[in-house]
Amino acid sequence: MNTSYQAWFKQKLAKLQNLDCYRVDVTPEALATHLVVDQSKIIKLNFNENLFVDRAKQTTLMKQLADEIDLRLYPEDEEAKLREKLSSYLCVPKDSIAVGNAGDELIDRIIRLFIEPNDVAVSFTPSFAIPRLCVKRQGGEYITVPLRDDFQLDTDALLNTFSDKTCLLYLCSPNNPTSNQMKPQDIEKLTKAFPGIVILDEAYGEFANYSFVSRIQEFPNMIILRTFSKAFGLAMLRLGYVVANPELAGVLRDRAPLPYPVSGFTIRMGIKMLDNIDIEQTAVAALVAERENLIKQLNQIKGVEAFTSHADFVLINTKTPADEIYAKLLKRGIMLKKWGRLLQYENCFRVTVGLPEMNVKLIEALKQIQGD
Ligand SMILES: Cc1ncc(COP(=O)(O)O)c(C=O)c1O
Secondary structure, eight states, rough: HHHHHHHHHHHHHHHHHHHHOOSSSSSSSHHHHHHHHHHGOOOOEESSOTTTOOOHHHHHHHHHHHOOOOEEEEEEEEHHHHHHHHHHHHHHGGGGGGSHHHHHHHHHHHHHHHOOTTTTEEEEOOSSSSHHHHHHHTOEEEEEOOOOOTSSSOOOHHHHHTTTTEEEEESSSOOOOOOOOHHHHHHHHHHHOSSSEEEETTTGGGGOOOOGGGGGGGGEEEEEEEESSSTTTOOTOOOOEEEOOHHHHHHHHHHHOOOSSOOHHHHHHHHHHTTTTTHHHHHHHHHHHHHHHHHHHHHHHHTTEOOOOOSEEEEESSSSSSSHHHHHHHHEEEEEEEEEEETEEEEEEEEEOOOHHHHEEEEEEEHHHHHH
């Protein structure tokens, strides 16, 4: 290596090593090894996965696909076919849809295409971390405004951040981690006033009371993000899509340089899930019913407050310090996402709505820990 190359390389490497990235605290496998138990004993309630989707039915669809698909070939019409199916599922034109490797990759794709160094993005806090990480990676600035105490948008404070430098507004509704939906009139007001692109993240849209998808034609600057990871239970496959006006959706489809971003197997599994929509509908209905039951039970435990949810998870706040609860639950093989302080609440956790038998164990453990 010549010396100038060496200096550049070292500098570049140091910069990349300092990039803020998403990290996982502990995996179920590592926890099972640590506790010397079988991994099936671990109660994983930290990633908002949807275990209500019938696994046997999904497996049947996968086996059918294994017979139908020729893995030696590149994907060709798969994506267009998925957009057609999504178009009837969502009642929007197929030109308004772009498909990607789930929500995270689509957020990254939008930000790579639209954010340049020193551009400013705006959002609120607390919310989903990925957009901030992607904007920072592009060399942009990420400004956040705290949510109000009732977890709703502080529209005046957000409007005050808008300027000719603000290119991206990220709104998440239902919001991760607060689990509530934002008021539609606030989303509408902010989107209409924003001078750039607005990402409306509806990853949890199927568990919620309303969606902006049917109104997309009213908002030429809005990109609605949806995923197969939650309602459809395909988190492992990584499939998602966005809905936007056809010009914007076309840029997101055609102006990302890679020709086959999503695997053909994944896309065709998405098509199969849409062809068998009862699997998703049954799962969502069962999860929502269990969510309400879980919230009620959590609220009966002394020192635990569970908030209203429009997603597949519930936000709770405990009287006992979050670190203590987290450690004691881990010892019992129960994994929650620890947040600690959120707005005026000191000890918050995000709890996936698990299957009833998992929730019984969580409730039992929390009761023991809280001495209820
Ligand atoms: C608000 C929100 N958006 C997007 C995602 C990305 O999910 P995926 O990449 O699995 O579609 C998540 C995942 O938890 C999320 O909580």
